[in-house]
């Protein structure tokens with residue numbers, strides 16, 4: 001959709017909301033945009049490696065992400081009303097079922113965007129802050145062998161080198177990046 005590749009979005013049913021007795025009585029269906037176009041910012045506020053950098057994800061800042069997330073929300077609404085869900089659930093709603101106030105997504109497009117910004121969150125796949133690419137591109141941090149451009153003797157080998165966020169979970173992808181680079185370095 002909108003120039004994305006296959007598997008650009010992800011739907012998963014889970015029975016883990018938390019581990020309290022109340023939480024164990026709930027299940028969830030998650031909808032996620034895996035290929036995202038919104039770009040965040042990472043800024044070093046100090047030279048000390050002990051101090052975390054400032055990170056701004058700026059999720060949903062690109063219209064292509066908003067279009068697909070709105071579409072995903074519509075699909076979730078359809079699921080919610082499906083008889084099969086009604087059969088197994090006493091209560092069906094949006095957002096965290098344990099939250100005091102129940103979240104109701106509005107129909108209006110702009111209000112829905114605002115609602116998503118307030119109620120949705122990231123899928124913990126932060127990546128690409130040291131992206132791989134040609135030295136001619138000022139956004140590149142490492143070359144094709146994960147060497148930091150302009151600095152001798154330093155490589156970055158983790159999920160920060162991904163030039164784009166992958167359309168998959170990032171753990172195994174990172175493990176494979178590490179395996180490949182370990183083999184290359186040994187050779």
Ligand SMILES: Cc1cc2nc3c(=O)[nH]c(=O)nc-3n(C[C@H](O)[C@H](O)[C@H](O)COP(=O)(O)OP(=O)(O)OC[C@H]3O[C@@H](n4cnc5c(N)ncnc54)[C@H](O)[C@@H]3O)c2cc1C
Pocket residue numbers: 049050123124125126158159160169170171172174
């Ligand atoms: C809550 C959560 C749930 C997730 N669930 C999944 C999932 O179900 N499936 C999936 O595929 N992915 C999941 N991910 C994403 C996945 O964990 C990451 O994409 C992956 O771990 C990235 O690997 P990495 O090696 O790049 O970074 P990390 O695994 O974060 O490793 C970075 C390491 O560097 C260390 N470090 C940081 N600063 C310093 C320093 N100054 N000096 C020395 N060491 C330092 C850290 O302690 C850490 O050990 C999840 C992430 C989170 C946060």
